[in-house]
Amino acid sequence: MQLADRSKLPVPVPTPETEHFWTGTKAGELRLQRCNDCGTIYFPPRPFCPNCLSKSVEVFAASGNATLYSYVINERPHPAFEGPYSIAVVQLEEGPRMMTNLVNVAQTPEALVLDMPLQVVFEVINDDITLPYFEPVPAPGGVSS
C-alpha cells in the first residue's frame, strides 16, 4: 500500500480517552490497555474495562506482533491512496483485533494470505498523527517480497 496524498487521508482526532494511543504511535509504540482487576487486555481505548467496568486500568506497549485475520482489497479510487489497497483486520498477539493497512507487500490475494505473521510499522501522517500499519514478518534468512 502506498499513500498518494497524505493530506487527503481522514485523520484521527484524539480525545482525552484515546490520547495515549496516538502519543504512543508517535513514540513508536502500539499501546493497548489492561485491566488491573480482571486482567482483560482491550482495544479500542477507553478509561474503563469493557469486561468488568473497573476504572483501574493501565496502558502498556504491545509487542506489535500480529497475524492477518481478514481483509479486502479496495479497487475503487480513494484520493489518499495509490491504486488498489488492502484494508485489513489483524489479530494482535495480546488478543484484541484492529483495523489497519498492509504495507511493504504486494496488494494481491496471492501475497496476502490469511494468518500470515505480521509486525507493526509506523507511518508519520502529519505533525500530530502517526498511524500503525502492519507488514509481513520477513521469513528467517529470506527477504520479504
Added chain:
Amino acid sequence: MKPGSIAIVGAAETTELGKIPHMAQIQLHADAAINAMHDAGLKPGDIDGVACAGESPTNVAHLLGIVPNWVDGTAVGGCSFMLHVRHAAAAINDGMCDTVLITHGESGRSQVGHASWGGAGGATLPGQFEAPYGMMGPPTMFTLPVLRYLKDTGTTLEQLANVAVVQRQWAGMNPRASFREPITLEDVLASRMIAYPFTKLMCCLVTDGGGALVLTKAERVKDFPTPPVYIIGSGESVETPMISQMEDLTTSRAFRVSGARAFEEAGISHQEVDHVMIYDAFAHLPLYGLEDLGFCGRGEAGAFMAEGHTAPGGQLPTNTNGGGLSYMHSGMYGMYALQESVRQMRGTAAAQIADAQISVCHGVGGMFAAAGTIIMSNQAP
C-alpha cells in the same frame, strides 16, 4: 410482545422504484405513506403514531398533517423499520397510541434532498481507528469479515457468488425488480472487482424508493379492507459501530440475539417457516443470516443455497423479491424486505409462495452493527 396482538393493515411502496429524480427524499416518504394509508382506507386524521428513519418523525408528521400521540425516530440503519414495528407493537399494546404509520423514503441514487449519513467524525472511535485506513463506505466495510468467514467455515467463493445468481432467479419473476436478466456464476465472478473478493454483482444496487406500513390492534382488523398480517414475533439488538471490533467476524451477535428472541416470542420452530427475507446488502448476508437465525448449521449456508433450497421451488424460499442485490436497495433496504413479507402473507407477491403462512423477515443495520427480526403470519391468533 404478545404474539398476534398487532396486525399490519396497510402496506405499500412508492408508486415508482429505481430512478426517481423528480422527488425529494421527504416526498418519497409521503408517497409511500399516502399509498399505505390508501391501502388501509385511512386518512392522516386516523393515524396517531409515526415512526421513521432517514428523516425525522417531525418532518413526516408535519408534511402529512398527522398529530401523533407517539413517535419513534430510532435510526440504527437499514433494519430501523423492523425495530419500529417492534416498538410500535409495544406502544399500541400499552395504549400509547392506536394506529401507527411507519415510513421510509430514500433518494439513494438521485440524491435529491438526501440527508447524508455524514460519515464518522474524526473524533469518534470509527473516525480514529477505521476511517484512516481508507474505508469507503459499505463496499469496503461490510465485506471485510468475509475472507475469514470463507476460511473458517470452508465456504467457497463460488458459493458466495451463487447467492447473487439465486436472487436474480427470484428477480426474474418480479416486474418491479431493477435487474431481471438471468446471470450465471461466471457472470458474477467475472464482473468488475469492487473490493476483493467482492465483484459488482455481489454488491447491492443503489436506487430510489420508499415504503410504509400501518399497524394497529389485531382486534380491529375487520375494519380494514386488506387481508390482515399478524406480528407473531420480534427481536432487535446492536453490537458495534466498528466492523473490525465484531466479537467474531464469522457470525453476527446482533443477528443471533435478535433472531433467537423473535423465534422465542413466536413460539415456532424453523420447520414451520414458509418464507424468509434476509437483508442482503452484499452476497454474504444471506449466508450469515441463514446460519445466525438457525436455519442452517455453521458453515452450511453456502451449500444449502447452492443446492437450491432458497431458490424458486426450494424448501425455504428466501428473498423472493430479488433482494437488495437485484430488486432495489435505496440505502436502508429493511422496509422493502418487510413489504415483501407482507405481500407473501397476503398472497399478492409477484413470486407468490403457495399456502405460505409464516414469514421471517430479518434486517441488518450499519455494517453488522444492528439487527431486527419480525415474524409475520396470515393466520389469526
